[in-house]
Amino acid sequence: MEDKTLYERIGGDDALRLLTDKFYDLVFEHELISRLFKSDKDEIKEKQRLFLTQFLGGPQLYSSVHGHPMMRARHMPHVITEDDAVAWLQCMSAAVGQLPIDKELKDELFDRFPRTAFFMVNS
Numbered sequence: 207m208e209d210k211t212l213y214e215r216i217g218g219d220d221a222l223r224l225l226t227d228k229f230y231d232l233v234f235e236h237e238l239i240s241r242l243f244k245s246d247k248d249e250i251k252e253k254q255r256l257f258l259t260q261f262l263g264g265p266q267l268y269s270s271v272h273g274h275p276m277m278r279a280r281h282m283p284h285v286i287t288e289d290d291a292v293a294w295l296q297c298m299s300a301a302v303g304q305l306p307i308d309k310e311l312k313d314e315l316f317d318r319f320p321r322t323a324f325f326m327v328n329s
Contacts, residue, residue, distance in 0.1 A: 211262060211263025211264060212262045212263050212314065212315060212318070213258075213259060213262035213263045213264035214263070214264070215311060216262070216305065216307055216311060216315055217305075217306075217307065218264065219255075219259070219264075221305060221307070222255050222258050222259060222262075222264075223255060224304075224305060225258070225301050225302065225305060226251045226254050226255045226258070227251070228300070228301035228304045228305075229254070229297055229298055229301035230243070230247065230250065230251050230254070232297040232300055232301060233294070233297050234247060236293055236297060238289060238290060238293045239290050239293045239294055239297070242284050242286070242290065253268070253272070255267075256268040256271060256272070257277070261318070261322075262315075262318065277322070277325075277326065284328075285328070285329045286326050286327050286328050286329060287327060287329050288324070288327050290327070291323040291324050291326060291327050294323050295319060295320060295323050298316065298319050298323075299316055302315055302316045
């Protein structure tokens with residue numbers, strides 16, 4: 207089990223599809239951060255799925271389609287505050303909580319996000 211990536215241990219692509227669906231159901235309705243997600247919702251979810259696949263140790267799908275992630279640079283056109291990062295993390299925590307995996311694995315998965323979320327803060 208220890209040889210498997212986090213991507214594999216949470217359930218691979220099926221789990222990430224579920225996670226991105228649950229997450230964006232929350233994000234698109236969130237009063238603070240929904241403003242950051244105004245382009246095509248299916249495209250946003252697909253980019254997130256591709257990125258998370260790579261981020262969690264799966265195939266390099268995001269890079270093969272969109273090039274190097276450069277996530278901070280890609281987010282720079284949007285004003286992102288610490289409150290936005292907290293709201294994003296709250297949505298992600300709720301979405302992770304809905305995955306059919308054990309609590310230890312949920313915690314390990316969620317722990318991957320705070321550093322990245324706060325790295326996106328630019329205002």
